[in-house]
Amino acid sequence: MLTGIAFYLLAAVAVVGGLMVVTAKNPVHSVLWLILTFFSSAGLFVLLGAEFLAMLLVVVYVGAVAVLFLFVVMMLDVDFVRLREGYARYLPLAAIVAGILLAEMIMISLVVVQGGAAANAVTPAVATTDMTNVEAIGRVLYTDYVYIFQAAGIVLLIAMIGAIVLTLRHKPNVKRQKAHDQVNRDRKTAVEVKGATTGAGVSAEDLI
Amino acid sequence: MDFWSTPLGWTLITAGGILLVTVGILISLAFLLLADRKIWAGVQMRKGPNVVGPFGLLQSFADFFKFVLKEIVVPAGADKVIFLLAPLLTFILAFIAWAAIPFAPGWVISDLNVGILYIFAISSLGVYGIIMGGWASNSKYPFLGSLRSAAQMVSYEVSIGLVIINVILLAGTMNLTQIVTQQGGWIWNWFAFGGGLATWPTIVVMFPMAIIFFISALAETNRPPFDLPEAESELVAGYQVEYSSTPYLLFMIGEYANIVFMCALISLLFFGGWHPGFPTDFLNDWPEFVANLFYFLVFFTKIIFWFAMIAMVKAFVPRYRYDQLMRLGWKIFLPTSLVAVVIVAAWRVFAVGA
Secondary structure, three states: OHHHHHHHHHHHHHHHHHHHHHHOOOHHHHHHHHHHHHHHHHHHHHHOOOHHHHHHHHHHHHHHHHHHHHHHHHHOOOOHHHHHHOHHHHHHHHHHHHHHHHHHHHHHHHHHHHHOHHHHOOOOOOOOOOOOHHHHHHHHHOOOOHHHHHHHHHHHHHHHHHHHHHHOOOOOOOOOOOHHHHHOOOHHHHOOOOOOOOOOOOOHHHHO | OOHHHOHHHHHHHHHHHHHHHHHHHHHHHHHHHHHHHHHHHHHOOOOOOOOOOHHHOOHHHHHHHHHHHOOOOOOOOOOHHHHHHHHHHHHHHHHHHHHHOOOEOOEOOOOOOOHHHHHHHHHHHHHHHHHHHHHHOOOHHHHHHHHHHHHHHHHHHHHHHHHHHHHHHHHOOOOHHHHHHHOOOOHHHOHHHOOOHHHHHHHHHHHHHHHHHHHHHHHHOOOOOOOOOOOOOOOOOHHHOOOOHHHHHHHHHHHHHHHHHHHHHHHHHHOOOOOOOOOOHHHHHOOHHHHHHHHHHHHHHHHHHHHHHHHHHHHHOOOOOHHHHHHHHHHHHHHHHHHHHHHHHHHHHHOOOO
16 A cells, blocks of 8 residues: 555656656756656656666766756756747647657557566566565676676766867966975975075065 | 554554654754864863853754744745755755664664665765755855855765775675674674675775775765865855755754764774674673664764764864865775775685685
């Protein structure tokens, strides 16, 4: 019974959150609704017994990706009036795309229902008794799919290097903190003694 | 006993547990906050708060009433809902993370299989309270403060995550109860000291990892010397500038709850949790409740020890500059902990007896 209540609660929140993402006027609010939707989806994963995936969803999407979303959206100088202008113009196109997506989802659901949900259930690749799903995923991921896994890692690494290469610029006339140089500065290189005799006085030009 | 296995009984017992933990933490926080100020004062050879109640013991309660009785000021241009939601979020997230913390054998609200990951997920959400608060204030200073704070928290989360992976690799489980159970017996079984005689060489990696975790915890909870988000002598109060009264109090409590939480986490992951560091066979003859109470007190002592350490760091260490903070996080801690993961993983795969 509790599981049922939890499911309907989380599902309702996820659906409402998803609706609010597209209907909210303020983009920041949209992102916050999106975060709520992610969070509810994670809750649904927990109900399915996939707690590892649920936590990963929260850590990766809510904890990292959505934070960046929020950063970008907050920093953008958004003109809300202009944002609403294109609404009517893009509505037909958006309706077509959304319609196609909806039709696809309904078709897939129908196929699954006709075949019986159990018929399509893949038998687990490893025995799941007395095994946490972290262990189960790990066993499959690092044995059967290890090459694909490594390839995905390399793709991500390249993306990361690409992002760094695109954004990292050292302008020559900008002074930067260089901890190593600063720590290694000593009296010999940092201080220069100008000859100034006692009692004679010094003019400013001599010191330069 | 049958009633407790029905849905209603389960709900009641869980709610009771949650209430017990929450109230316990709130009351502990009141005195830990005082201890924080007393330790700080002691280092500076002041007396600290000593007026309200004996030794100033009731100071935190006086502060509480002062906060609650003041007027809540919401800035005119603020996004009201998010402005008030932000401190609530910080407060709630600081407390729900405690759900997976085992206080003694079996004394845990939810004994999750992915306990560490749950804690990591919840603590990665903590940044939202700060961003939302800074943005909703509709003022430039809180916004800049919140960006600084968020960048700092996100940076140090990475190294915390990698340090945690070391512990997971060594323990072979993500369940916090099991992680603590593995550290039972003598003190060298604690993960900070290599996690037992079979894996003692990992002390070379694990002890520095415990230190990195401690320092990252300071940065993650915005404590001095990494309190750049607030930096009361440089900025006004960072993301909290526009907050007053109860919302501000919620931010404060959330922050302190997070600090105590980090103390609990470092005790659980590296310093044996509820194990006192010597075999506790004599407890077998004791009633279960009394034995658990003993374990709980050991755990509590460790939390207080780490809290005292964090309080003293506040008094001793001057504040970091922002670029130094980022350098430490990304250029020192991240590579170090990454190399540590590689070493511990290699140890687990290739070493004898691992």
